Amino acid sequence: MRVHPALAALLGALTYTTNAVAAASVDDAEASSAAVDESIVKGSYIVEFDGDEDSGAFYQDLNADGIEVEHHRMDMKYQLFKGASFHLKGDVAELEAAASVIAAKPRVKSIWPVRKIYFPKPDVTHVGSNVSELPQRVKRQEGNGNLFTPHVMTQVDKLLAEGYTGKGLRIGLVDTGVDYTHPALGGCFGKGCLIEYGYDFNGDNDTSPVPIPDDDPYDGCIGHGTHVAGIIAAQLNEHNFTGAAPGVTLGMYKATGCGGETTNEMLLSGFLAAFEDGSDIISCSAGDDSGWSSDPWAMVASRIAEAGVPVIVAPGNSGNSGLWYPSTPASGLAVTAAGSVENVVLPSLVKAATFSVNNSTQTERFGVRFGSPSFQVNVTLPLWAVSNDTTSETDACDALPNDTPDLSDKAVLLRMPTSGSDCTTATQVKNLADKGARYVLWYSQTNSNIPDVYASGESIEAVAGIPSEQGAKFISLLNEGSTVTVDINDWSSAGLFIHNLDNPITGGYTSRSSSWGPTQEIDVKPQVTTPGGDILSTYPLNLGGYAVLSGTSMATPLLAAIFALVAEVRGTKDPQVLRSLISSTAKPNVWFDGQTAHNDILAPVAQQGAGLAQAWEAAHATTILSESSISFNDSDHFVAERTFTIQNTAAEDVTYILGHTKALTMYTFSDNGADVLSTTAFPNPTADGWAELSFASDEITVPAGGVSEVTVTLTPPQSLNATLLPIYSGYITLNSTNEESLVLPYLGVFGSLHDTPIVQAGYDGGVFLTDTNGHFNIPSAANTTFTLNRPDSNSSSAGVIYPKLIIWPTLGAPTLRADLIALTDTGLPTTNWKGYETLGPLAGFPATLVPRNGASSWFYGVLDDGTIVPEGTYIFVTSGVRVFGDASKEEDWDVVETVPFVLKYKS
Known part of the structure; x- marks a missing residue:
């Protein structure tokens, strides 16, 4: 029997926050809800049995011990996890006692609290608003209809062109469910359908x-799961794209209702059910703040991967928080975490219109962004351009010439004025209206946007913006003497059109939002990256049919599809082999600091892993490395010499030239001259210092079908400030005589994690007392008096100011406690803790596997066990x-006390 360390934190009010910002003054109702950690389902537990325990017999055993089970939540009988989840009756003290009894039972292997987890709220850039053009059914099609940029960026297009589609492989998705009625997702659910299997673990209530x-x-x-499903397997549709592996069969394990809330028991069950239902790959675009590979969800995900099924998980969208922040279960040792890269284009969902040339019966679609006033009726009009110059910056900036025709029966085309010039769209509108214009189309100066225009004038009935490329095409046709006729439907019936805008600044670089590694145990995360920024895919029909979303949620299913394609080509589903192939053939990205690309240095491995996945290279590589990454750990656990093997599957001997390419070194903390280590956010301070690598031989020949071992020796950088925990990284490079170029990413920490204090006193990155009076976490002065509503009274005075404990750990904390110490006599019993006579922990403490983003706890006069203090x-x-x-x-604990405060209650 093992008592899980989280047991002591099953109940209470610990709140994990990305930025521990104090709330404004709250009344009792708000305080009551905030006093309970909303991530803990009070009284609910998950147990894992040590053997084939029957849950019914287990519940009878509990009843015999006087432990009353109110709800049987889930029966979790799986090959890799045998357990159950349930809800107990009782108050705080009774629940704690019951949990201790349960944990002590010989057949209970582990016990955890049931915790709420929220799926990422879709970051919707664009969504379709009209699905009238969707056919009722789309025949399953496996060809790629167009050069879809996420596929081009990752070489998926090349494998699709060769006829590979992932056919015969099953991908299980653990997500928010799916709109399987969508024509591009097959239109049905069940055997023979694209989405063939799955389950709803939450239900509709x-x-x-x-x-x-x-x-x-x-x-x-x-919509999150529908978007994810389309990234993998969307069939050819009216927008001329497919998923990356349109031949696979999908399973969907729905783990949430419409609120997006799920629990760890449902997610664990989703993973385990997907495994038992024969999924060849499991993908999940959700996670929870942790960063520990020892987290239970991460451990279960790793078990599945170790059992032979690749598990691909999103590491999170907390890139702005900087280093040390991958979520669980992406933090699992055998789990593959997918970082995000920005799409090289920005798909923009606008309204569809058509045009014809020289009265032809053939029409061509183009996109319009309706402005104000919008099109209220269908119009079919000849196009008339203000000028024939697509570089003009003064279209209709002056009164139009006298020979201008009557514009009332034409659609007027002109270029947007230069920003900041004396000419405005209002000026242009006036001059056009003077000639009777009723319908006006502006085209943008560049392809980075589509104008969103507003116009007012007595004659103006409708305006819209169109892309610069379309405007240039129209001008070219008109300059040739052609007649162009545009047909624009009213806003309510116009169809959907997708136009790819340019993304010149961030396109192709690692997404700023993509969460950074390493894990708290210094394992490399993420493994690789794929496009996740501004990705077009399917969406529920009643929410628009198609949408553009961003995040590692979008990068993850694309990587899962790449695993399927590579597995199909190579005839193996081995997770380690596939991960190694995809990692070694990836393309490392240069460092992009959010504004500027630095072409002289690669981005840190902690941000991008091996780099951007290259599916074709992975599928056809003849070299397999035994490792997908190497961690040299920190200075305390550093081992200079490491080995890996090269397997040559080619029919001829291959010689490899070994080399080293450095990546940007980053500090965990900033050097602010203070005694407190200040954890920094993106972009962390950088350092000019790198490791040096050497090999037993810089050249190695591996015989055909053979395996050879490589020994690499690393010398850490020596000129860096070890106290600030610099993370150094880079890539072992292998260039072969058969023209393969491979990488093996590595990282390490110069300094000691053990010697880094986990909690410190002080405002700038430490532990301190503040209040809920909207002071933006300004530390409270010593002996501040807080007058609260008495917890056991019916008082509900508004505007009460509560004391608040802010804790910013320097790193993730294995165990974290917060105790209340009385400096005046209370008459309550105390216990000794680290030299203090404590009345007990605050609500929600102790906590285990705490993420680096910190914790905070408001204090309402009540301890974790329900005791009201005087x-x-x-x-x-x-x-x-x-x-x-x-x-x-004792020496492995850090202890910090706040300034004293005075607690009073209202009469």
């Missing part, structure tokens, strides 16, 4: 205290175990 599962994973209210003077004491520390050793 969002008000139920326990999941009410059913067999139907349909979703028409969130008026008096108190301090908070925060204590945390250092990374790689031993909780049984």
Whole structure:
């Protein structure tokens, strides 16, 4: 039996926040809701049995011990995990006692709290608003209809052109459900359909205290899972794109209702069910703040990967938080984490219009962005251009000449005025209206936007913007003497059109939002990157049919599809082989700091792993490396000499030239001259210092079908400030005589994680007392008096100012405590903790596997066990175990106390 360390934190009010910002003054109702950690389902637990325990017999055993189970939440009987989740009756003290009894049972292997987790809210850039043009059914088509930029960026287009589609492979998705009625997703659910299998672990009743599962994973209210499914397997559609692996069969394991809320029990069950239902690959675009590979969700995901099924997971969208912030279960050792790269184009969903040339019956579609006033009726009009110069910056900036025709029966075309010039669209509108113009189309100066225009004038009935490329095409036709007729429907019936805008600044670079590694155990995350920024895919029909979303949620299914394509080409589903192939053939990206690309240095491995996946190279590579990455850990655990093997599957001997390419070195902390280590956000401070690598031989020949071992020796950078924990990284390069260029990413930490204090006193990155009075986390002065509503009274005075403990750990904390210490007599019992006589921990503490983003806890006069403390003077004491520390050793704990404060209650 093992008691999981999270047991002590099953209940309470610990709040994890990306930026621990104090809330404004709150009344009792707000305080009550904020006092409970919303990530913990109070009284609900997951147990893993040590053997084939029957859950019914287990519940009978609990009942015999006087432990009353109120709800049987889920029966989790799987090959790789045998357990159950349930909800107990009782108050705080009774629940704690019951949990301790359960944990001590010989057949209970582990116990965890049921925790709420939220799927990423879709970051919708554009969404379709009209689906009238969607056919009722699209025959399953596996050809790629167009050069879809995410596919071009990752060489998926080359594999599709060779006829590979992932056919015969099954990808299980754990997500928000899917609109399988969408024609581009096959239009049906069940055997023979594109989405053939799956389950709804949540059910459709969002008000139920326990999941009410059913067999139907349909979703028409969130859209996240539908978008993910389309990235993998969308069939050829009216927008002329497919998924990256349109021949696969999909399973969908729905783990949420319309609110986007799920729990760790449903997610664990989704992973395990996808495995048992024969999924060849499992993909999940969700995660939870952690960064620890020892997190239970991460451990289960790793078990699946170790059992032979690749698991691809999104590491999160917290790139602005900087280093050390991958989510779980992407943090799992055998799990493949997919970072995000920005699309080289920006798909823009606008309204569809058509035009014809010289009264031809053949029409061509183009996109319009309706302005104000919008098109209220269908119009078919000849096009008339203000000028024949697509570089003009003064179209209609002056009164139009006398020979201008009557414009009332024409669609007027002109170029947007130069920003900041004396000429405005209002000036242009006036001059056009003077000639009777009713319908006006502006084209942009560049392809980076489509004008969003507003016009007012007595004659103006409708305006719209069109792309610069389309405007130039129209001008060219008119200059040739052609007659161009445009047909624009009213806004309510116009169809959907997708135009790719240019993305000249961020396109092709690693997304700023993509979460950084490494894990808290210094494992490389992410493994590789794929396009995740501004990705077009399917969306529920009643939400528009198609949408452009961004995030590692979008990068993950694309990587899962690449795994399927490579598996099809190579005839193997081995997770380690596939991950190694995709990693070694990836293309490392240069460092992009959010504004500027630095072409002289590669981006850190902690941000991009091996780089941008190149599917064709991975599928056809004849070299397989035994490792997909190497961690040299920190200075305490550093081993200079490491080995890996090269397997040559070619029919001839191959010689490899070994080399080294450095990547940008980054500090974990900033050097602010203060005693407190200040954790920084993106972009972290950089350093001019890199590791040096050497090999037993810079050249190695591997015989046909043979395997050879390579020994690499690393010398860490020596000129850096070890206290600030610089993370160095780079790539071992292998260039072969058969023209393969491979990379093996590595990273390490110059400094000691164990010697880095986990909690510190101070405002700038430490532990301190503040209040909820909207002071933006300004530390409170010593002996500040807080007058609260008495917790056991019916008082509900508004505007009460509560004390708040802010904790910003320097790194993720294995264990974190926050205790209340009385400086005046309370008459309550105390226990000794780290030399303090503590009344007990604050609500929600202790906590385990705490992420680096910190924790905060408002104090309402109540301890974690429900004890109401009397008026008096108190301090908070925060204590945390250092990374790689031993909780049984006093020296491995850091302890910080706040300034004293005075607690009073309203009469």
